[in-house]
Amino acid sequence: MEAILVKTAQLLLSLSILVVLHEFGHFMFARLFKTRVEKFYLFFDPWFSLFRVKKGETExxxxxxxxxxxxxxxxxxDESMDKEAMKLPPKPYEFRSKPAWQRLLIMVGGVLMNFIFAILIYVGVLYAWGESYLPTANAKYGIVVSEVGKEIGFQxxxxxxxxxxxxxxxxxxxxxxxxxxxxxxVQVERNGQSVDVEISDADLALLLKSKDVFEPRLPFDFKVIGVDKEMPAGKAGIQEDDxxxxxxxxxxxxxxxxTDYxxxxxGEAVNLEIVRDGQKLTKDISITEEGQAGFGLSLIDREIFEFKTLKYGFFExxxxGIKRGVETTGDYLKQFKLFFKPETKAYESLGGFATIGNIFPSTWDWESFWNMTAFISIILAIMNLLPIPALDGGHVMFLVFEMVSGKKPGEKFLEYAQIVGMVILLALVLYANANDIIKMINGTF
Incomplete structure (x- = not known):
């Protein structure tokens, strides 16, 4: 329960920061072009709000x-569908009275803010913590493969x-x-020879749905930690550091x-040989029906893999940070393209709020929090650029049409388009969150 609360708190904080900054992007350009902003809200306020204050023209x-x-x-x-105000003659301070290029900048302001903020986060993260990773060549024991990985062809x-x-x-x-x-x-070294593992569209579908495919293989070089006195290991006399x-x-x-053994x-008994204070001992313990003995394990040599760490000065x-932001944006666009390739079944991996919240760690870690916030900021920017009425991208689409053709879409048409867009968005939100529920029910979340 504590882990869920920590994930939820991180999600709410992250989204609150990003929503405020996104809307500030619209607000900033609107005020720059002397366009009146009537409301600026974090979260939606149907029927009532938790807090509100009026300063100048804006609530x-x-x-x-x-x-x-x-x-x-x-x-x-917009989503307020304030038709009565639109029936009145245009005022100089209104959005509809401004030149198309100004309206365009007002609409892309939020997206620009999301992209800029993501890059600034990456700059700060790299400056504060640097970058550490395991080079592929340093996974010296090869990989250990899940059932999905074996189905694809890895060993x-x-x-x-x-x-x-x-x-x-x-x-x-x-x-x-x-x-x-x-x-x-994928080229792998297997038994001293180079082997090609073929990847089909069906394999890509498996990879998209699976959390674990393979990970670095670990040597059998462990000591005991966390013995449960009520489990077979504790009753058999297994001790810490054995x-x-x-x-x-x-x-x-x-x-x-x-672990395979x-x-x-x-449900059977095994004879466990351990080394304690330089002496070899044997202990007979029973393995539970769940395959548990009742103790944890920790690598004796925690430095078995040579990680690469990069540190960055302020100017570096x-x-x-810009490079990471560009690469992250490119990777997400590639992932987004998969949704339009039915054979990969990428649409089945579309998730809602639970999926987004689950990408945060179960303990509060600021480096992870800011990395995830930058990633979500890029997702919000890209999603908002989709040419769906009710999203920024829908407004941009109509504005570009106006700038190219010289003809402004009728207000009645824009009203209907806004309604259609809101229906599409609601359907997407329901589908994504339904996917989360199905995953929870199936135990695959």
């Missing part, structure tokens, strides 16, 4: 429905060489590279071989 407030926020600009057909012990013949520097980016670049092959040597006389090279022994962090 600032906080609504009770945490689904976003808005600025209400005079003389603009335990494979060493990743390249994706479609191109080296991927960071191990954590191997799977995203396969998915986002729609890779056809070093595992063998099970039933079997010695293991890799940790996954040990324990799974085979569910700016080009590095």
């Amino acid at each position: 600032y407030g906080v609504g009770w429905l945490p689904l976003g926020g808005y600025v209400k600009i005079s003389g603009m057909i 335990d012990g494979d060493k990743i060489l390249s994706v479609d013949g191109k080296h991927v520097e960071s191990f954590s980016k191997v799977i995203p590279t396969i998915v986002l670049d729609a890779a056809k092959t 070093v595992l040597a063998s099970v039933d006389g079997r010695e293991f090279d890799y940790y996954d071989e040990f 324990l799974r085979l022994k569910k 962090s700016f080009p590095a």
Whole structure:
């Protein structure tokens, strides 16, 4: 429960910051062009608001429905659907009275703010914490593969060489590279030989739906931590810092071989050989039906992998932050394209608020929080640019049409388009959150 509360708090804080900044982008350009802003709200306020105050021409407030926020600009057909005001003659301070290029900048102001803010976050994160990652070449024991990974064609012990013949520097980016670049092959070293693992569209669909495909393989080099006194290990006398040597006389090279063996022994007794204070001891313990013995494990040598750490000075962090922002935007656009490729079934991975909240860590970590906030800021910017009426992109689409053709769409048409857009958005929100519920029910969340 505590983890859920921490994730929820991070999500609400992140979205609140991003919504305020997005709406401030619209507000800033509106005021620059002397366009009246009637309301500036965090969250929506149907029927009533939690807080509001009037300063000058603008009412600032906080609504009770945490689904976003808005600025209400005079003389603009938006989600407020204020038809009565639109029937009156245009006023000089209204949105509809301004030149098309000014209206265009007002509409893209929020998106621009999201992109700029994401880049500034990346600059700050790289300056404060730098960048640390496991080079793909340093996963020296190869990979350990889930059932999904094995179905695709990977095997335990494979060493990743390249994706479609191109080296991927960071191990954590191997799977995203396969998915986002729609890779056809992955080159691995298997039993001393280079082997191509073929990737089909069906495999891409599996990768999109799966959290775990493969991870770096670990040697069998563990000591005991966290013994549960009420479980078989505690009752058998297993103690903290005992070093595992063998099970039933079997010695293991890799940790996954040990866990696979324990799974085979569910509900049975095993003979565990340990080393304690330099002395070898044996303990008979029972494995539960869930495959548990009642103790945790920690690597004896926590430095088995050589990570690469990059540090950035103040001025170095700016080009590095811009580069990360551009790369993140490009990667998300590639991911977005997959939704229009039915064979990958990417639409099944579309998630709602629970999915977004789940990307935050279960403990509060500022580096992770700001990285996730920057990523969500880019998502909001791209989603808002979609040419759907009721989104910024819909307004931009009509403004570009007006600037190119010289003809302004009729207000009645814009009203109907706004209604259609709101219906589309509601359907998307319902579909995305329904996907979350289905995943929870199926236990795949």
